[in-house]
Structures are given as structure tokens and as C-alpha cells.
Amino acid sequence: MTRPTCIHIHLDRLVHNFHLARQLHGGRVLAVVKANAYGHGDVACAQALAPFVDGFAVASVQEALRLREAGLPHRIVLLEGIFGADEIKAVALHRLTPVIHDFWQIDALQQLPSGTTIPAWLKLDTGMHRLGFMPETLLPAFEALKRGGRVSDITLMTHFANADVATAGVLAGPLRRFRQAQQALPPMETSLCNSGALLGHPEAHGDWARPGLMLYGVDPAEPGIRARTPLQPVMRFVSEISAVRTIAAGESVGYGSRFKARRTTRVGVVPCGYADGYPRSTPDGTPVAVGEGIAPLIGCVSMDMITVDLTDLPAAQVGTPVELWGERVAVSTVAAAAGTVAYELLCQARRAQIVTHPASRS
Numbered sequence: 001m002t003r004p005t006c007i008h009i010h011l012d013r014l015v016h017n018f019h020l021a022r023q024l025h026g027g028r029v030l031a032v033v034k035a036n037a038y039g040h041g042d043v044a045c046a047q048a049l050a051p052f053v054d055g056f057a058v059a060s061v062q063e064a065l066r067l068r069e070a071g072l073p074h075r076i077v078l079l080e081g082i083f084g085a086d087e088i089k090a091v092a093l094h095r096l097t098p099v100i101h102d103f104w105q106i107d108a109l110q111q112l113p114s115g116t117t118i119p120a121w122l123k124l125d126t127g128m129h130r131l132g133f134m135p136e137t138l139l140p141a142f143e144a145l146k147r148g149g150r151v152s153d154i155t156l157m158t159h160f161a162n163a164d165v166a167t168a169g170v171l172a173g174p175l176r177r178f179r180q181a182q183q184a185l186p187p188m189e190t191s192l193c194n195s196g197a198l199l200g201h202p203e204a205h206g207d208w209a210r211p212g213l214m215l216y217g218v219d220p221a222e223p224g225i226r227a228r229t230p231l232q233p234v235m236r237f238v239s240e241i242s243a244v245r246t247i248a249a250g251e252s253v254g255y256g257s258r259f260k261a262r263r264t265t266r267v268g269v270v271p272c273g274y275a276d277g278y279p280r281s282t283p284d285g286t287p288v289a290v291g292e293g294i295a296p297l298i299g300c301v302s303m304d305m306i307t308v309d310l311t312d313l314p315a316a317q318v319g320t321p322v323e324l325w326g327e328r329v330a331v332s333t334v335a336a337a338a339g340t341v342a343y344e345l346l347c348q349a350r351r352a353q354i355v356t357h358p359a360s361r362s
């Protein structure tokens, strides 16, 4: 028997969620597979989605090359563009599509031999204030891009700071900035929405959607609002109960004795801890699915173990299956309890062994 903690990745659900994204958006859809496809395995996910997507989006040339090496010929957008002028040759060689968010990147394009052109996404800062041209520098940036003669076609893009807020109208200000800036340029295709905007703000869709989180089965607005579309969780983080003991009322559990038993308590050990990606900040009471029931976390999360209260689950014993998150406990629920977001937990569930279940071929 080996350590039972592992991550199951259900690629049929990834494909299902992609089709939902496509239906909701209606236009072209890039699957965002940066950060190892949010911890799900970038090559396996990209290959499962390959027959359906209009392209992929990643955070770096290195991530893009992993997809090219796997034989994927699709459009690949570099969401942060190039990090140095020396990357521009690889961009052209591997037919990548950089986001252009600064003037030095436009200058770097001039290193390409004349006659070589690449597609580019021009990024407008509509209020996130992270990357992109401010509205007043967008037109000069566009003109410099055109003048350089190294771009074949340009897509105008932006990224919203608050798309995961479900309240109607939260994107009105940024959208107004986008439309205004757009009017100064000739007509071109646009890309506006991530998962939050795709799910909650149809007025902010544009021509190219860029969903990430929702493809993996998570609504960024959860928990707290009802799921807006029937997404299926792609990742199941599972283990088994590995030890059980009973302690008297007044005894405590784990490092720092954080949990103190108020009754005679059956303590179950699950061999999964923060080294596996289960956050150390998770508080007592966070739900853990054990067998058919739900057991609350008790005691501090250790590096390789957690402890749960099995007092009300008398059938639970050594070997009983455990789900840390997935179908029965939403990753968003654990994230909210731990004071973070589902994005972070998915990306961090990395040490556990990954078992990939292929999508059916039909």
C-alpha cells in the first residue's frame, strides 16, 4: 500500500466546461492553460481541448513551448507578452501571439527581419493598473506598431480587476474607457472577458474570450452566490483515513494544541498536508468529505497530515476514502475558509501524484 493521497484530473469534465464557455460566449474562445493549467497538467489539458479551442493562452514563452513540443499547432497568446527583447525571435519562430503592453516591446519587434510579421494583442489599461497602455498612450502605441511593419493583425484587449464580482454594472467604468479608446482606432477584433466576465457580464464579452478558472469547473464568484452555470469540477483531491484514535474531553490535537476536545472525540488522520497543497491556514471546522459523510477539520494542518473529527461518523475507519476537494467539498469552500481563492489552491495542489482520466473520443 502506498501513500493514498493523489489528484484525479477528469478531462471529460474539462471538455464539458469548455463547451459551456463556448455556448455562453458565442464567439472564439482561448483556453487559458498558464501555471500548468492551474495545476491540472498543461499538456494533458491542452491535448484534451485541442479539437475544440480557437487557441490557448499562457504566461510565458516557456509555457508556450511545452504546447508546441507536444505538437499543438494552435494560436498561443502570451498574456504578459515578452519579458525581454531577446524573446522576440522565439515568438516569431514558434508563431506565438504576444500581448504588447509597453513601448519597448514595440521596439523589440524591429529585430525581426523585414518581411517577417506576427499577430499581436494590444493591451489597454482600463483600471487594473497592472499591465497595458493608459488610454492616452494607446493611439501612439497603435501607430508605432503599424509603422514598424512587423505585425500582421492586431486585437485590442483589456483585463478587468473586478469581473468576479457578480453585481450588475461593476464593469461599466472600465467598459466605458475601453469603448472610448476603441473609437480612436480603426475597427479591429477585441478580447475582454475572463471567466468572471464570461459568466456574469455578457456586455463585456468581445470577440475572443479568455476563460481559465471556469474550464476547471470553478465559478470565480463562488462561494456566496449560486453557481451560475453547471460547471463540473475537473480536479478531485483525494486520500484515505490512515489512523484513528479516541481522545478524552479536554485533550487537544496537533501542533500548538489549537483544537481542544469538548467531548470524547474520535480523531482521524488523513495523510495530506500543506506540502501537498492543502493550505496551512485552514481553520477548524472546514469540511472534509469522509466516506459518505462530512468531517470537520480539527487541529493545525501539518506538512504531510491533517486531523478530522470522526465522532459523528462511526463507520469511518482506516482506509475510508477522503476527498479534500472536488465534488463533495468545493475547492472554493476550502479556499474561502483558508482566506484565499480557488485559483491558489488549484495551482498549489502539486506534490500529490496526478492521475489523469482521458476524455472519451467522440
Ligand SMILES: *Cc1c(COP(=O)(O)O)cnc(C)c1O
Binding pocket: 032, 034, 079, 159, 193, 194, 195, 196, 210, 211, 212, 213, 214, 220
Ligand atoms: C489568467 C488570465 C485570464 C483567465 O482568468 P480566469 O479568471 O481564470 O478566467 C484571462 N486573461 C488574462 C489576462 C489572465 O491573466
